Structure formats: structure tokens, C-alpha cells
Ligand SMILES: C[C@](O)(CO)[C@H](O)COP(=O)(O)OP(=O)(O)OC[C@H]1O[C@@H](n2ccc(N)nc2=O)[C@H](O)[C@@H]1O
């Protein structure tokens with residue numbers, strides 16, 4: 605089989621407004637999700653006997669293995685076994701949806717390998733893999749509602765630089781949502797609807813005061829040291845400093861990209877990234 609390759613871009617939540625819990629246990633939200641140029645490399649090739657996932661640095665069950673199984677089950681594709689190899693650069697359990705991005709990338713590769721590239725089909729399979737997966741089947745910028753699965757694409761690519769400051773320790777997404785509940789965070793339906801209207805009116809490039817992550821107090825409660833990082837990122841000139849998704853990675857948005865490049869030197873392990881559009885997820889044959 606031809607070797608196919610794609611990139612799996614990390615995502616940031618430019619804003620995340622938190623709503624009530626649904627019957628399925630997940631929270632409603634209103635979020636603008638943006639893919640950035642921090643990527644994993646994901647490759648598909650022929651495997652001898654059975655489907656395999658190779659992903660150094662990630663122990664335990666890989667979401668990509670589940671993606672392959674679901675793709676076969678939901679499409680009926682019985683093509684030759686595949687090996688999907690992932691070279692990670694996105695920090696793990698950091699609030700940048702790395703596993704979700706890899707799973708979405710795997711669906712793109714499987715779609716190409718099998719001749720089943722219908723985005724609606726791939727998105728339907730993605731919905732069963734996790735809240736962050738559907739938005740990443742086609743990288744770029746989306747307004748996500750529901751629990752993250754209802755998507756409206758927002759055209760264009762924002763121009764700010766994104767400073768990514770990893771925390772050096774993981775934070776599990778369910779723990780952060782649970783902490784949000786314990787703290788009594790989260791709007792009621794009317795409050796979330798109001799946030800949706802304000803965000804929608806502010807698109808495509810949200811004004812800085814709308815770049816708010818309402819999960820941040822929960823991440824801070826579990827990782828109090830993040831307050832210092834947020835202050836340092838602000839002190840380094842970021843126009844917006846916020847926790848990424850469920851954390852604990854901290855982000856700085858810089859409207860002046862040169863200021864972002866200058867700030868990165870102050871934070872060991874940090875990288876500067878840029879928003880990217882759908883082309884970042886192209887599937888290439890080699
Ligand atoms: C924090 C975000 O990254 C923001 O984009 C996402 O909401 C999280 O998405 P994710 O990691 O793909 O989450 P999933 O794997 O679907 O869910 C893991 C757990 O997180 C909680 N969860 C997730 C998404 C959501 N909208 N509400 C939730 O309460 C639930 O306890 C769920 O069982």
C-alpha cells in the first residue's frame with residue numbers, strides 16, 4: 605500500500621464558555637477552536653497481520669487504535685491491515701487535544717486509503733471518539749457548541765502568534781470538568797445562549813475581552829502554580845493569557861508576532877505557534 609502521511613495540528617480554545625451538564629454527562633459549551641502549527645506527524649502504511657499503532661511516548665490504549673476499529677466497523681471497509689505511526693510533538697494530557705488530533709488525522713488517512721473521504725462520514729465516526737475529535741477532522745477555525753460536536757466553520761486564519769507554555773505535568777480532562785462542577789462554575793442555559801450570541805456577533809476574530817476560558821478556575825484550583833505562569837505570560841507582553849482547554853498548558857496570544865517570538869525565550873520548553881487552516885491537514889502520498 606502507498607505510504608500516506610498527514611499532520612495532526614494541536615487545537616487551542618480561543619474562548620470556552622461553560623454551560624450545564626447534559627444527560628450524557630458532558631457539559632454544554634460555546635467555544636471557538638483554532639488549529640495551530642504545533643503538529644504531530646501521522647503516517648499510514650501496510651501492516652503484515654493486523655492493524656497496529658506505533659506511538660512512542662504514549663503508553664496504554666491509543667485513541668488511534670479505536671479510530672481504526674470504528675472506521676472499519678462503521679464503513680464496512682475490510683482493506684489490508686494498516687500500521688499508523690505517530691511522531692508526537694503535541695504535549696500529552698496538556699489541554700491541546702493531541703490524542704483527538706491524531707485520531708482525526710487517522711480518519712483522514714483511512715478515508716484516503718479506502719476511497720471513503722466524505723467529510724460527513726468521517727465527522728460522524730469522529731463523534732464517537734471524543735468531544736474534541738469532530739472539530740479536527742478538518743483543521744482550521746470552528747465555532748463549537750453542544751458538547752463540542754456541533755460545528756460551524758469560521759473562515760479565514762487569525763494572524764496572532766500563540767505562545768504555548770507546557771506545565772510539565774498532566775491534567776486529566778474529566779478531573780477538570782468535575783472540579784468545575786465542585787466549584788459551581790458553569791452557566792445555565794440562558795447564560796450560555798447569551799454567550800453564544802455575543803461570540804457569534806464577535807466573529808471571525810474575537811476581541812481580546814471575549815477570549816475567556818471558563819474552565820480556567822477549575823484548572824487553577826487543581827494546579828495553583830498556573831497563576832504564576834499566567835502572570836508571567838501577561839508580563840511578557842501577551843495581549844491575552846489563558847489556560848488552554850482543560851489545561852494545564854498556558855497560552856499567550858500576541859497580536860504582534862515579533863513580541864511572541866521575543867517572549868518565548870523567557871519560558872523554558874515553550875514554543876511559538878501560528879493559527880493554521882484546513883491545508884495543514886492535507887493527506888500526502890509519498
Ligand atoms: C476541554 C476540551 O478540550 C475543550 O475543547 C474538551 O471539552 C474536552 O474534550 P475531550 O478531551 O475530547 O473529552 P472527551 O474524551 O469527550 O470526554 C472526557 C470527559 O470529559 C468530560 N467532558 C468532556 C467534554 C464536555 N463537553 N464536557 C465534559 O464534561 C466528561 O466527563 C467526559 O467523560
Ligand SMILES: Nc1ncnc2c1ncn2[C@@H]1O[C@H](COP(=O)(O)OP(=O)(O)OP(=O)(O)O)[C@@H](O)[C@H]1O
Nearest residue numbers: 666667696697698699700701702703704706736777
Ligand atoms: N494518540 C494519542 N496522543 C496522546 N494521548 C493519547 C493518545 N491516545 C491516547 N492517549 C491518552 O489520552 C489521554 C489524554 O491525552 P491528550 O494529549 O489527548 O489530552 P488533552 O490534550 O488534554 O486532550 P483534550 O484537550 O482533548 O482534553 C492521555 O492519558 C493519553 O495517554
